[in-house]
Amino acid sequence: MDWHSFDPARLFEAIRERGPAPDAEQTIWAFERALQVARTDAAFVEHLVVASVCLLAYDREETPRTVLEQMFRRSISDLDWNEKYAPFAL
Numbered sequence: 001m002d003w004h005s006f007d008p009a010r011l012f013e014a015i016r017e018r019g020p021a022p023d024a025e026q027t028i029w030a031f032e033r034a035l036q037v038a039r040t041d042a043a044f045v046e047h048l049v050v051a052s053v054c055l056l057a058y059d060r061e062e063t064p065r066t067v068l069e070q071m072f073r074r075s076i077s078d079l080d081w082n083e084k085y086a087p088f089a090l
Contacts, residue, residue, distance in 0.1 A: 001038075001042070001089065003035060003038040003039045003042060004039055006035070006089065008031060008032075008035060008088070010088045011031070011085065011088040011089075012028050012031070014084060014085060014088065015027050015028055015031070016028070034048060050064075053067050053068060
């Protein structure tokens, strides 16, 4: 994936359509930061995820696994991902 040429505008529109405005804008803000990391070196994205999960676990006084399980339960379905969001990366 060429993250330098990736234009997230359509993805951000879809995020805004999906949920409450404050949550959508926070999600977009986070995506912008993650995209900066990917553009620096895509290998760092996985490290960013790990670090973020660990920070969240520490803040919540939970384990990283608990945080990930909670996020998994709240995540969109594979069908929604494939139909609504994955095409934006093409």
